[in-house]
Each structure stands twice: as structure tokens, then as C-alpha cells.
Amino acid sequence: MSDTVIYGIIGCGMMGQEHLRNIALLPDTRVGAIFEPDRAMREAAADLAPGAVLPETLEDLLAVEGLDCLLIASPNHLHVPQLELIAAKRPLPLLIEKPLFTNPADTDRVIEICAAYPAPIWVAMEYRYMPPIAALLDQVDAATGGVRMLTIREHRFAFLKKVGDWNRFNRYSGGTLVEKCCHFFDLMRLVIPSDPVRVMASAGQATNHLDETYGGETPDIWDHGYVIVEFANGARAMLELCMFAEGSRYQEEISAVGPAGKIECLVPGPGRFWPADLGTPPVPQLIVSPRNPKGPMTLDIPVEPRLLEAGDHNGSTYYQHQKFREAVLGNAPPEVTVKDGHMAVRLGLAAQLSASTGQSVDL
Template identity: 70%
Template sequence: MRYGIIGCGMMGQEHLRNIALQDGADVAAILEPDPDMAATAAAMVPGARMVGSIAELLAVEDVTCLLIASPNYLHLAQLEEIAAIRPLPILVEKPLFTDPADGARLAALRAAYPAPIWVAMEYRYMPPVAHLLAEAPAATGGVRMLTIREHRFPFLEKVGDWNRFNRNTGGTLVEKCCHFFDLMRLVAGCNPVRVMASGGQAVNHLAEHYDGRTPDIWDHAYVIVDFESGMRAMLELCMFAEGSRYQEEISAVGPLGKIECLVPGPGRFWPADLGEPPVPQVIVSPRTPKGPRVLQVPVDPALLAAGDHNGSTFYQHRGFLQAARGEGTIDVTLTDGWWAVAMGMAAQESARTGEAVEFHGLPYVPR
């Protein structure tokens, strides 16, 4: 499989490093309009052809699959352009779209696209999270409560500072937290019915100005989600807590017990004077007999060095390549991607209005 890459900023470069670790895959062509990022990408993959448009990328015959890692607000239009020219298997970064009015466009794409489209939800594939997902049914006896806590660093600098404004990102609860809403829905095994949230911008980016505009991206929130099954889930997000030992803490509880996972942030941000970064953990706490069991879940150092997501980008590409070759199924579909965005948008609307948002009767809700 030979990738055509659309977007080689920070996340695109992580994808390049992880594609290089895959058997039977490489990069044939790259589209990156920023000169500095393009130069970095060309140095990383010297054999790749640098192109100036999607049409030119798709004209490269060697390209057999695609990765979209461009800014959020470009994803849907780029998917539509690919569909019109040469539909190939695609791994597209989250979020799928940023405008609530785009549901009809996504539904049309989903109905007509003839090749696999896999939405990049890296958090599913972090080894400690994957372990929790696999063991949660037995450890809990059926999850009734799910809590996801992310205490992390502020948004990093991106090309053109596009990630400082809601109009470009879809908002923090879409841009950042669609990962967590995807996990909630995956654990629940069904769709949400109600979202309640409180959030805003308290600390980060308030002293920054771009063309006279102050960033409006949120930096903290609480979100509660009710699901069709009766499961309840909560997200606690704080983006001015980079001093934390663990970045993500996920807890699932049911009638038989509790299972948790603790996930450290990117190793490159861990202070060298504190020694080695913490190792991810999974903790199982049965109700009877009482006695928590702690499992260390180390991640291959080569995978840690290839990106900021605890090796998950490697495993995600491995699964995508299997689906692109016709040897596996798509883990994260366009419908999954739609729900992750819709839940984030509902949470932002709830926080803005102070009212719960229900999904019943909304247009383009896929079933």
C-alpha cells in the first residue's frame, strides 16, 4: 500500500513516522501547502513526490490509499473532492466536520463512497485503553458508569494558528473531545440520548492576539451523557493541568466491580529531572473479594518515539491497512465519526445555553 498524504503538520508527521514502521506500506506523494512543513515532510520521506493539489495527488498512479491530516474545517470538502475524482481507501483525522449544517453532506458521502473510510480515533488503540475496553465487560459485569478525566497541556501551536478559534476547529469539545465521546459510545454499545455540559475559557490563550482577535477556544469542561442502555458517562477536561502525573484517567464501574486505566502524556513533555516517565497502568477492583489488582501496560519504546499518542497511531494504521487491502473491517466508520462530532456539538450547545440537549428527532441522526 502506498499512501498519499494530505497535510503534514504536527499530526501528519506523526503519521509519517508510524507509516514507516508498517510492513508493506510507504508514502508515494505528499500535499502540504506550508513551505516549512513541506520541507520537513520531504526530508522525512525523501522518496515521496511533493504535489500542489488533491487532483495532482490523485493523479499519482502509485497512490493506493490516502491519509487526511489537514486542519479540521477542510476535512469534509476534501473527502468530497476525493470522491468526485478517484475514491480510494481513506484514513481521515478527526473531527469529520465542524459545521452542524454539514450532516446532510456527510450522509450523502456515506451513502455513495465505494471504498473504506476509517475515522482516526487514536485513543481506542492506546494499549492501556485497549486493555480496559477488552476487559471491562467481565471486570464490571456490564458498565453502568464511565468516567473519563483528561488533565493536560494547552493546545499546541499549529500552522497559521488555526486551532485557536472555534470557527476552524468546531470548538474544543469537538476538536479535542470527540475522542472521548467515541470511547463512551463504544463502551455503551449504543447511542446517546441526552447531553448536559458546563465549560468555557478560563486560563489559556487569553493574552494572545491574532490579527486583532483573541482566541475563543475553551480550556475546561464537564460533560454528562445519558445512553439508550441507561449507562451514564462523564467527561472532565482541564487543559491547564500539565503538571499531572497521568494525562488520562478512565474508570468503568458495574455491578461486579471497577476497572481503570491511567495513561501518561507525551514522553517528550515529561521533565528529565524526574527520571523515567510513568508507565501506563490498568487497575481492576472487584467488589467481591475486595482487592485491587494493578497491571503495568508498558508501550514499545519505538512506538512511543514515533508520536505523542502512546503507540496508538501505529496500531491504527495496522488496522486501516488491513481494511484497505480487503483483509479486515473498518473499526471507526463515518457513522461513528458523525456521532463523536454530534456529541461534542451537543455538549457545547448545552454549555452555552445551560439546557440539556436531546438527540431524539434531530435531522440526519444515523441509526
């Protein structure tokens, strides 16, 4: 392989185009081929990567010579069949968007495919790489003395419009607690070094999408909820999600507490949604609050403007590709493994089940 890494991209809707903009910022990296069946999305992708060829099918993309790696950024319910085809036809190093899968019936199938896959697979959990969250992860043990309680709160906007409206229905997305929240279950497992053992959830659809119909069907996707996860070491984590709270100053607020103190990070939402009349968008912050001596310390964690302009995830997509590139070159193993992706979905599915039945779910 040359030093230039060439991507093949599968799916170039909103998230796929964010990947294109961030790949373009990396040195010695380019997109060689894009498979996107929707005409409008294909044209937008071609504008972002004018040197890429545009095959008509996934099979045609897999036949393009010179590709070094692949990225799956297609709708959730397509991930597993596309993964299966890639594994059979051309198993290049693979970055696959979350969630790794959505249907509980695919659990064993995904494990079998990935276990036999001869190249690195990296599951795209961008939130790990947001600079304020990365700073929290770096300092959390020292600040807390070992996390006993973790709270993740996301107050944000509703699901955006996607091609084919797939994100309006549980059967395509996996449900909100899988589609949206697997990021947060991944962070819980990163922060708390123990196995999750029990999930309790309450969630529902209060406001969003109730006045929409698609093919005569009203969306069933949830827009709010609480999830509590208990861990084998006695630590507990809670997620609070509200998707009709876009008026918030910060979109994500994460708090970890232990016997030595507390550490928090505050993460703003996409800058393009911040009202111009309110001035400059908020800057991410890290707050460390020791128990003794008392005295919270607040640190701004600014993100490079060019990275903010390249996507909606506070620069994390760029940093993820930077690290994935090293895995493609054989210089490092994947940081977000198939096991990580599998466990994040497993927790999301357990939360969906708990909220649907009113019962806790043992893992």
C-alpha cells in the same frame, strides 16, 4: 494491488508527521505523495518520507499514479471539502483524521458523500488503540458486569501551536468539545452498548490563550469543562477536561464501574513533555477492583519505546495504521466507521451547544 501499500498524504503538520513516522515502521508500506501547502511543514515531511513526491495541489496529488490509499490530516475545517473532492476525483480507501466534520450544517452533506463512497472510509480515532485503553476495552464487561458509570478525565497541556493558528478559534476547529473531545465520546459509545440520548455540559475559557491575538482577534477556544452523557439503557458517562493541568502524572484517567466491580486505566501524556529531572516517564497502568472479593489488582501496560518515539499517542497511531492497512488490502472492514465518526462529532456539537446555552440537549 501489490502487497506494498502506498499512501497519499493530505496535510503534514504535527499530526501528519506523526502519521509519517508510524507508516515508516510498517512493513511493505510507504508514502508515495504528500500535499502540504505550508513550506516549513512540507520540508519537514519530505525529510520523513524522502521518496515521496510533493504535488502543488490536492488535485495534483489525486493524479499521482500507484497510490493505494489516502490520509486526510489537514486542519479540521478542510476535511469536508477535501473529502468531497476526493469522492468526485479518486475515491481510494481513506483514513480521515477526526473530527469528521465541524459544522452542523455539513451533517447531511457528509452522510451523503460517505454513503456513495465506493471504498472503505476509516475515521482516525487513535485513542481506541492506546494499549492501556485497549486493555480496558477488552476487559471492561468482565470486570464490571456491565458498565453503569463511566468517567473519563483528561488533565493535560494547552493546545499546541498549529499552522495558521486554526486551533485557536471555534469556527475552524469546531470547538474544544468537538476538536479535542470527540475521541472521548467515541470511547463512551464503545464502552456503553446503548444509544446516547441526552447531553449536559458546562465549559469555558479560564486561562489559556487569553493573552494571544491573531489579526486583532482573541482566541475563543475553551480550555476546561464537564460533560455528562445519558444513555438509553440508563448508564451515564462523564468527561472532565482541563487543559491547564500539564503538571499531572497521568494525562488520561478512565474509570468504568458496574455491579461486579471497577476497572481503570491510567495513561501518561507525551514522553517528550516529561521533565528529565523527574526520571523515567510514568508507565501506563490497568487497575481492576472487584467488589467481592475485594482486592485491587494493578498491571503495568508498557508501550514499545520505538512507538513512543514515533508520536504523542502511546503507540496508538501505529496500531491504527496496522489495522487500516488490512482494510486497504481488503482483509478486514474499517473498525472505526463513518457512523462512529459522525456520532462522536454529534455528541461534541451537542456538548458545545449545551455549555453555550445552559440547557441539556436531547439527541
